[in-house]
Every structure is written in C-alpha cells, then in structure tokens.
Amino acid sequence: MIVIVTGMPGSGKSKIVKEFERRGFPSVSMGDLVREETVKRGLELTKENVAKVSIRLRQELGQNAVAKLAVERVKELLKKSSLVVIDGVRSLDEVGTFRGAFPDENIVIVAVHTSPRERFERLKSRGRHDDPRSWEEFEERDWKELKFGIGNVIAMADYMVVNDCDKGEYRKRVRSLVKRILAEHGIEEQHDVESGKESECN
Amino acid sequence: MIVIVTGMPGSGKSKIVKEFERRGFPSVSMGDLVREETVKRGLELTKENVAKVSIRLRQELGQNAVAKLAVERVKELLKKSSLVVIDGVRSLDEVGTFRGAFPDENIVIVAVHTSPRERFERLKSRGRHDDPRSWEEFEERDWKELKFGIGNVIAMADYMVVNDCDKGEYRKRVRSLVKRILAEHGIEEQHDVESGKESECN
Numbered sequence: 001m002i003v004i005v006t007g008m009p010g011s012g013k014s015k016i017v018k019e020f021e022r023r024g025f026p027s028v029s030m031g032d033l034v035r036e037e038t039v040k041r042g043l044e045l046t047k048e049n050v051a052k053v054s055i056r057l058r059q060e061l062g063q064n065a066v067a068k069l070a071v072e073r074v075k076e077l078l079k080k081s082s083l084v085v086i087d088g089v090r091s092l093d094e095v096g097t098f099r100g101a102f103p104d105e106n107i108v109i110v111a112v113h114t115s116p117r118e119r120f121e122r123l124k125s126r127g128r129h130d131d132p133r134s135w136e137e138f139e140e141r142d143w144k145e146l147k148f149g150i151g152n153v154i155a156m157a158d159y160m161v162v163n164d165c166d167k168g169e170y171r172k173r174v175r176s177l178v179k180r181i182l183a184e185h186g187i188e189e190q191h192d193v194e195s196g197k198e199s200e201c202n
Numbered sequence: 203m204i205v206i207v208t209g210m211p212g213s214g215k216s217k218i219v220k221e222f223e224r225r226g227f228p229s230v231s232m233g234d235l236v237r238e239e240t241v242k243r244g245l246e247l248t249k250e251n252v253a254k255v256s257i258r259l260r261q262e263l264g265q266n267a268v269a270k271l272a273v274e275r276v277k278e279l280l281k282k283s284s285l286v287v288i289d290g291v292r293s294l295d296e297v298g299t300f301r302g303a304f305p306d307e308n309i310v311i312v313a314v315h316t317s318p319r320e321r322f323e324r325l326k327s328r329g330r331h332d333d334p335r336s337w338e339e340f341e342e343r344d345w346k347e348l349k350f351g352i353g354n355v356i357a358m359a360d361y362m363v364v365n366d367c368d369k370g371e372y373r374k375r376v377r378s379l380v381k382r383i384l385a386e387h388g389i390e391e392q393h394d395v396e397s398g399k400e401s402e403c404n
Contacts, residue, residue: 008357113315115359151351151352152353154353154356156353158319160362160366162363164362
C-alpha cells in the first residue's frame, strides 16, 4: 500500500509522515530526493542549486521527474514494508505516475488542511531559511504550489485531516486518522506503539 | 460579511448553505443565477441551454461573468443582512472578483471535503438529471470543476469541514462550524435557532 501525503506549505504534513514512521512504515520525501540528487551531482546544497537540479531533472526525465525518481525508491521499500509513505506530491499528474508504476498497489491520498492565516503564522515562527517572512512572500510561495496543481490533489484526497486546533489536539487527530487508514486497509503495524502507551497521549 | 462556500460535486455544500439560511442569512447560488438568466432570455431550462447561456455570459461580461452577476445580488442582500452566503464559487479568480467588489467586507472561504469514492456513491444515489451514473462520468465532471480551479479555492479555504461520517454527525459538524464562524466574526444570528432546540440535536 502507498500513502501519498499532501498539503499546502506549513499545513502540518510532516506530523502525518512521522506518525506512520513511528508505527514502523518508511517514507520517501520528494524534496529530499532532489536534495540528494544535488549532492550527487557535486553541487553545494543551496536553494539556487536545488532549484537548478529540479529544472535539469525535468529536462532529463520529463515533467514528473521527481515522481519517477521516487518510484525507484518506493519499489525498494515495498520489498520490506507493506506500506510506504510518499511526502511532497504536488499534482494529480504525479499521482498518475505512481498509479501507473504500481498498478496492483492500493494508493490513497491523505491531505491536511490549515487556513492560510494560520499557515503564515506557523511558517513565520518556524523561520527555516526558505520560509516566508512577509504575507507577500507567503502568497508567492503558495501560488507556486498551486500552479503545480497541489489544490487538485487536496480536492481529490481520500482522507482529510483539519489542523485548526492546538498541537495536542492535532496529534490526536493524526493518530486517529492513521489508525483508521491502517484498519480500513488491513495493514498490521510494524511497531506496536499502542500497547501501554495510550495513557501518555490521551 | 461574505461567506463563500465551496466543495467538489456531491461533497455536501448545500448543507452548509442551508445552516446559514436556517439562522436567517440569505444566500446567492451561482448556478441559480445562470438558470435565471436562461429563463430571462426566453430559453427553456435544459442542460444545453444553461451551458449555452454560460458561454454567452462569458462572451458578454468576461471570464468571471457569473461572479459579476452575483456581485449585484450580494450588494442588494448586504443592505438587509450582515452576512451573505455565496454558493458555487469555482476559482480564486472569482474570489478575487468578490474581494475587488467588496473591499471593506470581511470575506471568508468555507470548504467541505468528501472523498471521491463517497461523493460518487452519493451522486449516484441522488440521481439528479445531471448526476453521473458511471465512474467515468463522475471523473469527467470532477475534472471540469478542477479545470475551473476549484481545487485552489479548497486549498485556500479559511474553514474546512470534513464530511466522512453519517448524516447526523455531519449535521453536528456543520452546525458547530457555522456557530464558530458567527462567533469569531461577531455576527449576531437573525433567527434564534438555538434556544430550546439544543436537546433535539445533541
């Protein structure tokens, strides 16, 4: 089974990916693949070089270059795990690349939604080097994602979690969603994270 | 205040619109405006005529023709109500038309999400004349909406409600969301729907 995790920048995607990882399921980050490729090509890991490698990859492998790189990684991981998470899908076209490469695999899309105002506040306080400092920078970054077609992936999600609450409540929602997905698809956990730990988190 | 309600076909938009109406706030349906315009032009209300009038309106008033028609209706309604709901917005461009026409008005986007599989089942059993009967027809209709840019409106929503439950639970979620929106924006209800009715619904 493949779980595609999507959401706008700063929406809380990584919490979902981490919840699957905590339960023993590996993930592939589309962003990390481009960063790895940048290093492989002997370039320093700067924002400009990563963007340049992104463009070159598309010239070499076509529009869905990063998805194609991810397919290889996912294939490897599916040999050892019944479920693999893909983080950072930005278009239905990329989803189509995965569906084409894994015709016998169950593929579901999980989206997280957070309001623009809330995402802006979070990204501003996160302050990673590529995070927006002004509303204009934030809108520009959002627009870049929307142009890729991420809105379509969100609209067509099989599961949606809303992150309009405090961190503790969001963690609960993510845990309950992940448990539901595993149960609905008959996937057994790799790590037994539930036993004896419920009291800590609820 | 203006509340824009959006969501894919069959997601449960109308329940949100109706909850606002129940509390005394009027709504403008973009779809109804085109149907009214069809009748005004002396044409019979068929799917083909409505599509034809849609195209003609765009030729006459530009890409956001229906939003422009809606602006006039919303202006009228805002004279009598502190909140007006707009149903059926399909692109951020249309949202921009409303923001441009009402620069001093608070405008929020409310989206509802339902999984494609669930929407298909609902539309099939609803069986309105324009509802899909096969998965192919359903995908085609979805794609039409996505091409307008509805995914972007959903991704940029200020509020999101997930309709992945039974009807009773969804009604509760919608009621609680509408109450939250009114409270957060200091809007007083036109009708007192709460008093003495809580016990019926909770």
